[in-house]
Amino acid sequence: MSKYQNIRFFKGKLSFLIDRKATFIFTLLFVITFLVFVISAGIGDMKINPLTVIKVLFGGGPEMEKLVITTFRLPRIIVALVVGISLAVAGGILQGMIRNPLASPDVLGITGGAGAAVVAFLVLFSDKNHSLTVSIAWLPLAAFAGAGLVSILVYVLAWKNGVSPIRLVLIGIGISTLMQALITLMMVMGPIYQASQANMWITGTVYGSNWKNVVTLVPWTVVFLIIALIVARTINIQELGDEVATGLGGKVQKQRFLLLMISTALIGSSVAFAGGIGFVGLMAPHMARRLVGSSFGALLPVSALLGGVLVMVADLIGRTLFLPLEVPAGVFTAGIGAPYFIYLLFRTRNA
């Protein structure tokens, strides 16, 4: 049996090569994602049996359970899932584009930009009584603007007859550190109330997500995910190096800009609604690489699901294990992800 399965339509006019192992793992992960989704919707202050949850998802079920699941739990779980997917895909794209395993949304300063914008927002629009003078609904917009501005700034500063990956990432590190410095500066200077509020945001949480967030976040993410999957194959070529990619007819600079913009759009929207959830963007692609290899057609979908599961589980643990305290999801993404990653590293130690 070969590694690939050829699928032909219209007498071979449209055909795909499907990686058997990757397809199997993707299907498995898809089932796991669904299970985690259902179980997560059933656990909380009020325990609900998974079968009832499925009934509710399809519009049936008792009224009380329906209320709890649809108004309180579903939006939150959906935001967690979508944010995890976005961060993982964006991280995978960045690592391929920059050709460096340490690349992640944080390293390029995109998350830092969003963080600085949010902390600045909290500082600028607070009055003496520590209450905000404008609606908190503007906060996601501030975060998104921060992410977008920083990513454009990094790109412009790195431009010199084109953008080379190493220049991009080094300037990203510089800007990212600068943003961290600004955040720390504002937190040290500002009152403690703001420091803890800002710290909560920086850690990343999906607490208080509502349907309005979901309606804004989901279409946006879906559009960019589809674009990401379409351009994923250009990353495979870019990974061979600029010379080879150019020689093979790739428009390297144009593709690079496009890839950076896709990542920024995905990262920006997820930090806007969930704050600076770390680890997923860095590690989900590495986990996927250990599972299905490094061809981006297989890597991106698998890392997307891994990221989604990771954030959902992290949020589930954060909101249930330490009741009545709520621990932000960002705390547990690394807490559960890192041991699993170390295990994968151990299992593939001789690869």
Next chain:
Amino acid sequence: MLLKSTTSKWAGLFVAIVLLILFMIASVIYGYTNTNWQTAIDAFTKYNGSNEHIIIQTVRLPRAFIAAAVGASLAIAGVLMQTLTKNPLASPGIFGINAGGGFAVVAAVTLFSVTDVHTFNALAFLGAAVAAVSVYAFGSFGREGLTPMKLTLAGAAMSAMFASFTQGLLVLNEAALDQVLFWLAGSVSGRKLETLVSVLPYIGVGWLGALLISGKMNVLAMGEDVAKGLGLNTGLIKIMIGVIVILLAGGSVAAAGPIGFVGIVVPHVTRSIIGIDHRWVIPLSGLLGAILLVAADIAARYILMPAEVPVGVMTAIIGTPFFIYIARRGFNGR
């Protein structure tokens, strides 16, 4: 590279030493209580117990020395890490040193209500060492032993884990956040001379060790196979690099808290000045790291006078524009 001949390299080192001394003197003289040359000299020769003299002897001088020692250690540790992992983005932080040290201190504050700064220092070193050793062990799984890729990945994962635990403890305990926020940002203020004396043996050994193996690191930088072919015991040299990084970066975390950026930036700047020969890169980056941190510490006193900005913040604000300039001009050394 800027300095090509051996003479100009020696001259470069000399200029860096002079600059460092000037900055250290400035660090002793200027601040909230401005003093002058004469007072500074009198404080040591004709000590009379006046306010200025006390400040110079007990506050300013230790601070200048700690900033210089920490800056030098972080920069040298950064050079070693970048060569060991063959990754220009690596820094001592990749070994989990900052995250481990930070976690140990925050755990002590939140779980055991420790408030003493000296205990912080010891715990930070311990946390840093534990994190680094575990990263090294995880990176050495498998037949080939330690490979740059595995080390980098294990380090990134462990750092992320410790950092998130730290965040978690701080989110759950807001009072502790107030207490350790300044420590977590990295600072050399309020440190006594004893702090320096207690870490100096570690980082002193680290400096010497780094200089001694600098020639071997040139060979290692050529790649694993070439280095083995040339008869280098790569396993041993990697362990030595690991130990030196733990001593240098662990000592720095203990003395000044987690200060980022110096370890990534200074090696790049140094290479663009003096080339890629580790026998030159290690001493010069030590000097430049010291200069950056001492300068940042002086600036940190003036931004929000009379309050102080954490020096970790200032290194980023001073260093970033310079770093971006160098990154745009291109790293000729590599």
